[in-house]
Amino acid sequence: xxxxxxxxxxxxxxxxxxxxxxxxxxxxxxxxxxxxxxxxxxxxxxxxxxxxxxxxxxxxxxxxxxxxxxxxxxxxxxxxxxxxxxxxxxxxxxxxxxxxxxxxxxxxxxxxxxxxxxxxxxxxxxxxxxxxxxxxxxxxxxxxxxxxxxxxxxxxxxxxxxxxxxxxxxxxxxxxxxxxxxxxxxxxxxxxxxxxxxxxxxxxxxxxxxxxxxxxxxxxxxxxxxxxxxxxxxxxxxxxxxxxxxxxxxxxxxxxxxxxxxxxxxxxxxxx
Amino acid sequence: xxxxxxxxxxxxxxxxxxxxxxxxxxxxxxxxxxxxxxxxxxxxxxxxxxxxxxxxxxxxxxxxxxxxxxxxxxxxxxxxxxxxxxxxxxxxxxxxxxxxxxxxxxxxxxxxxxxxxxxxxxxxxxxxxxxxxxxxxxxxxxxxxxxxxxxxxxxxxxxxxxxxxxxxxxxxxxxxxxxxxxxxxxxxxxxxxxxxxxxxxxxxxxxxxxxxxxxxxxxxxxxxxxxxxxxxxxxxxxxxxxxxxxxxxxxxxxxxxxxxxxxxxxxxxxxx
Numbered sequence: 223x224x225x226x227x228x229x230x231x232x233x234x235x236x237x238x239x240x241x242x243x244x245x246x247x248x249x250x251x252x253x254x255x256x257x258x259x260x261x262x263x264x265x266x267x268x269x270x271x272x273x274x275x276x277x278x279x280x281x282x283x284x285x286x287x288x289x290x291x292x293x294x295x296x297x298x299x300x301x302x303x304x305x306x307x308x309x310x311x312x313x314x315x316x317x318x319x320x321x322x323x324x325x326x327x328x329x330x331x332x333x334x335x336x337x338x339x340x341x342x343x344x345x346x347x348x349x350x351x352x353x354x355x356x357x358x359x360x361x362x363x364x365x366x367x368x369x370x371x372x373x374x375x376x377x378x379x380x381x382x383x384x385x386x387x388x389x390x391x392x393x394x395x396x397x398x399x400x401x402x403x404x405x406x407x408x409x410x411x412x413x414x415x416x417x418x419x420x421x422x423x424x425x426x427x428x429x430x431x432x433x434x435x436x437x438x439x440x441x442x443x444x445x446x447x448x449x450x451x452x453x454x455x456x457x458x459x460x461x462x463x464x465x466x467x468x469x470x471x472x473x474x475x476x477x478x479x480x481x482x483x484x485x486x487x488x489x490x491x492x493x494x
Numbered sequence: 495x496x497x498x499x500x501x502x503x504x505x506x507x508x509x510x511x512x513x514x515x516x517x518x519x520x521x522x523x524x525x526x527x528x529x530x531x532x533x534x535x536x537x538x539x540x541x542x543x544x545x546x547x548x549x550x551x552x553x554x555x556x557x558x559x560x561x562x563x564x565x566x567x568x569x570x571x572x573x574x575x576x577x578x579x580x581x582x583x584x585x586x587x588x589x590x591x592x593x594x595x596x597x598x599x600x601x602x603x604x605x606x607x608x609x610x611x612x613x614x615x616x617x618x619x620x621x622x623x624x625x626x627x628x629x630x631x632x633x634x635x636x637x638x639x640x641x642x643x644x645x646x647x648x649x650x651x652x653x654x655x656x657x658x659x660x661x662x663x664x665x666x667x668x669x670x671x672x673x674x675x676x677x678x679x680x681x682x683x684x685x686x687x688x689x690x691x692x693x694x695x696x697x698x699x700x701x702x703x704x705x706x707x708x709x710x711x712x713x714x715x716x717x718x719x720x721x722x723x724x725x726x727x728x729x730x731x732x733x734x735x736x737x738x739x740x741x742x743x744x745x746x747x748x749x750x751x752x753x754x755x756x757x758x759x760x761x762x763x764x765x766x
Contacts, residue, residue, distance in 0.1 A: 226596065235754035238513040245510050245564065246588055249600035261758050288595060292517065308595040310588050316518055323560060323580040324498065328521035341703075344748070345710055351655045355630070383623045386658050390749065431613075438617055476616070477662065482507035486533050 227279050227287040228257040231272065231302055233294055236261035242312050243290040255288075263293065269301040280306035294330055343393070350389035350396070357397035358382055363414035366397060370490060372418060373398040374462075375425035376406075376454040377445075378435050380472045380480060384425065387481045394490065406457035411465045423484055424462040424469025429455045431473045499551050499559040500529040503544065503574055505566055508533035514584050515562040527560075535565065541573040552578035566602055615665070622661035622668070629669035630654055635686035638669060642762060644690060645670040646734075647697035648678075648726040649717075650707050652744045652752060656697065659753045666762065678729040683737045695756055696734040696741025701727045703745045 228247065232239045236259045247255050260272050279287050289307035291314075293299040303309055317328050356362050357369070359382065366372060371394060373381045381398035388396040405412045415422050429451040436446035444450050462469040468487055472480050484490070500519065504511045508531045519527050532544050551559050561579035565571040565586075575581055589600050628634050629641070631654065638644060643666060645653045653670035660668040677684045687694050699707075701723040708718035716722050734741040740759055744752050756762070 235751050237750055237754060238510075238517045241510040242514055242584065246585065246592060249566070249589060249602070250592070250596055250598065251601055251603075252598070253596060261754055286595065288592070294521070308591070310591065312514065312584075312588075313518070315587060316582050316584075317521060319580070319582065320518060320522070320560070323558065324522055324525060326522065326524070329523055330521070331523075341706070345707065347749070348652075348655055348707070349710075351658065355627075355654070358627070380620075382627070383620055383662060386623065387662055390655060390659055390662065434613070435617065435620070438621075477619070478509055479507050482509060482533055 224252070225254045225256060226285065227283060228255045229272070229276055229287055229289045229307065230257060230259040231263050231289060231291045231293065232259075232261050233264045233292070233298065234261065236292075239290050239292040239312055243288075243310075246290075246310075247288075263298065263302075264295070266298060266301060269293075269298045273301055273305040276302075276305040276307045296330075347390070347393040350393045351386070353395045354385045354389040354397065358385065360399045360414075362397075363399070366414065366418045366421070368395050369397045369418065369421050370394045371396050371423055371484065371488065372415065372421045373425055373484075374401060374415065374422055374458075374467070375427075375469075376401055376432070376458050378432060378439070379425045379427040379458075380477070381425055383477050384472075384480050384484070387477045388484070391481065392485065392490075401454075401458050401461060406454060406461065408461070409464045411461070411467070419465070419467070422465075422467050423488060424458070424467045425480070426455060426459050426462070426469055426471050428471070428473040496524070497526045497528060498557065499555060500527045501544070501548055501559055501561045501579065502529060502531040503535050503561060503563045503565065504531075504533050505536045505564070505570065506533065508564075511562050511564040511584055515582075518562075518582075519560075535570065535574075536567070538570060538573060541565075541570045545573055545577040548574075548577040548579050568602070619662070619665045622665045623658070625667045626657045626661040626669065630657065632671045632686075634669075635671070638686065638690045638693070640667050641669045641690065641693050642666045643668050643695055643756065643760065644687065644693045645697055645756075646673060646687065646694055646730075646739070647699075647741075648673050648704070648730050650704060650711070651697045651699040651730075652749070653697055655749050656744075656752050656756070659749045660756070663753065664757065664762075673726075673730050673733065678726060678733065680733070681736045683733070683739070691737070691739070694737075694739050695760060696730070696739045697752070698727060698731050698734070698741055698743050700743070700745040 230236050230239050230243050240259055263269055263272060276287055287307045289309045291302055291309055291311045321327055357365055373385055375381055377400050385396040385398045388394040399415060432451040433448050440446050470483050502508055502511045502515050512531055535541055535544060548559055559579045561581045563574055563581055563583050593599055629637055645657055647653055649672050657668040657670045660666040704723040705720050712718050742755050
């Protein structure tokens with residue numbers, strides 16, 4: 223495998239630039255990229271030091287690093303642009319065309335993207351996280367009237383991380399309820415869920431993958447047996463079908479994909 | 495305020511494209527953007543339907559919408575490129591230059607970015623989330639030897655959401671410990687923290703903002719009084735200084751910024 227060095231340079235957190243770089247680099251799967259993120263590059267001095275590092279890397283490896291850049295300040299960007307690297311400017315490339323399309327100049331101000339733009343929005347996001355914690359794993363079902371969504375499924379199918387993701391990212395009041403015991407053998411939804419059925423969304427998972435996840439946590443015992451995983455998953459899917467609850471199989475999905483799929487399928491408006 | 499319509503089009507979740515679009519649009523603060531994300535546009539039929547919607551919007555508003563695109567498939571991209579909008583291609587714009595710099599063609603495969611590329615990585619990420627839940631708010635301090643980081647601060651300064659963010663996004667085993675009562679009046683770290691002091695990181699917050707956050711949750715009582723907020727914050731900062739614990743003020747920061755700052759300041763290597 224070829225190795226290539228990659229720098230992600232940003233005047234703020236670098237999170238957006240990192241995600242974009244990752245997405246683009248994933249199109250070259252046979253190259254082994256070694257990525258270094260340089261966040262908070264917001265002074266000339268920092269930019270010059272970083273450019274020096276990049277030049278050294280180019281010299282020592284005999285190969286130009288890829289340099290992904292989101293820098294708002296022209297002077298700082300110029301310093302990075304002059305380095306010995308292949309610069310991919312994720313920001314400036316589009317600002318010109320956008321200025322022409324929108325008929326006005328951009329503000330050239332740093333840090334509008336991930337800052338606390340709005341105290342009320344921040345507070346509601348935090349409230350959502352605390353709501354999801356309080357209603358995790360079937361707790362506080364009497365608070366379901368405040369829920370935006372209630373995820374339902376067998377133990378360890380991904381409910382908790384998905385709820386936390388939905389609350390952290392989208393400010394959703396996301397509760398979750400585990401299907402266990404008699405909930406699995408009934409043909410209808412548990413009473414706590416029945417009156418909020420329009421908010422209920424099912425998660426399912428391949429039994430083999432569930433087995434693997436459960437065994438990593440608690441090996442031995444019927445909970446982490448192949449038979450329990452097969453039976454529970456079949457029962458849960460049967461509950462979803464007979465109660466006409468939409469559901470999604472999480473086996474091949476990341477938490478981000480599960481979250482985006484739920485938003486998409488339920489048409490839930492985002493709060494953030 | 496002018497209003498402009500924006501479409502974010504992706505063959506997968508659209509999360510990266512959304513973040514990039516948001517970052518670029520924030521440079522035009524006087525325009526009121528109405529953004530619609532169209533994820534999972536992975537067939538010609540879906541692309542044609544969407545292009546129709548965009549054309550209709552252009553016609554009804556008399557103004558070309560901005561269309562941010564990350565589409566790997568050439569045929570699907572072509573359909574969107576022909577629509578009545580200003581297309582900002584976040585993906586294809588850079589793939590050509592990258593192919594030349596890397597000396598090879600890109601794989602043109604969809605969904606490498608947010609998929610479950612690696613079961614072991616997924617499992618460790620989920621383990622991190624469960625670790626953070628189990629060690630939230632000073633619980634299970636005997637598990638601190640497994641921690642990557644232990645966040646410390648007064649109640650409601652942002653510890654829990656930050657821990658969940660660090661575990662969800664970066665797979666970090668992030669615990670948190672609240673400073674209350676006698677912990678605040680001592681000049682040294684609480685015993686549970688002392689032996690893990692190299693992992694301890696402080697969060698602080700402006701007393702006014704803390705007051706606002708506490709009052710929204712529990713109004714009345716000394717917990718949400720201006721005096722308690724001022725005293726506790728001063729005491730916590732004094733503990734950080736005398737114990738020589740690095741800390742950051744979260745008042746003007748989003749959870750993403752707090753997380754990125756902690757990674758940057760501690761030099762913690764990312765697990766994901």
